[in-house]
Amino acid sequence: MHAFLSPYYVVIIPLVVLLLVRIIKFIIFYFRHGRSLTYTFSHGMTYGHMPSVHSALMISLVTSVGHYDGLNSGAFAIALVMAILTIDDATRLRVYMGEHSRYINMLIDKTNATEEDYPRLKERMGHKPLEALAGGILGFVLTIILINIL
Numbered sequence: 001m002h003a004f005l006s007p008y009y010v011v012i013i014p015l016v017v018l019l020l021v022r023i024i025k026f027i028i029f030y031f032r033h034g035r036s037l038t039y040t041f042s043h044g045m046t047y048g049h050m051p052s053v054h055s056a057l058m059i060s061l062v063t064s065v066g067h068y069d070g071l072n073s074g075a076f077a078i079a080l081v082m083a084i085l086t087i088d089d090a091t092r093l094r095v096y097m098g099e100h101s102r103y104i105n106m107l108i109d110k111t112n113a114t115e116e117d118y119p120r121l122k123e124r125m126g127h128k129p130l131e132a133l134a135g136g137i138l139g140f141v142l143t144i145i146l147i148n149i150l
Contacts, residue, residue, distance in 0.1 A: 009150055010068040017060040017142045021053050021135065047094060048124040052135030054090045055127070058083035059139035067147055087132055095126030 005012065028050055030040045058079075065079040101121035108118045127135070 006150075009147075010064050011061075013064045013143055013146045013150070014057055014060040014139075016146060017139055018053060018057045020142055021051060021056040021138055024138065025049060025051060025053060047090075047122075048098075048127055048131070050131045050134055051138055052087075052090055052127040052132045055087050055132045055135030056139035056142070058086045059136040060143040063140050063143040064147070067143075087136070090127045091129055091132045092126070098123050098125040101125070 026040060030037070032050075033039055062076070062079045062083045065073070065076045069075045102123045105120055105123065108120075
């Protein structure tokens with residue numbers, strides 16, 4: 001089985017890390033927000049919050065590609081650039097989008113518009129730098145562990 005899957009470890013490992021970090025994120029959100037499964041499922045599995053799954057996935061991919069294909073490979077360079085773009089998007093662009101949503105929601109509230117006409121926009125879309133850092137560290141550590149296990 002290992003011989004059959006080993007050529008695919010470069011992508012399997014980041015996908016396993018993605019799943020593990022989503023589970024960790026779910027657990028953290030559950031305990032931080034009143035231990036409500038309903039609230040956690042409706043709010044905790046969306047964008048934002050601790051840790052950043054985007055950062056974990058991308059750092060895992062960079063680490064995995066670096067290990068299996070080498071740090072001098074074109075695949076590593078592409079993975080690194082994509083990680084930078086993805087993490088930058090998660091920590092800056094989506095934060096700005098959330099701020100815009102907050103202002104739009106505030107304007108809708110002030111005009112007494114109905115939520116049927118103007119549904120509330122999600123205000124928490126991006127990640128704080130610490131959330132991205134935690135995701136990146138988790139992605140790296142879990143990837144190293146999985147590489148050593150496999």
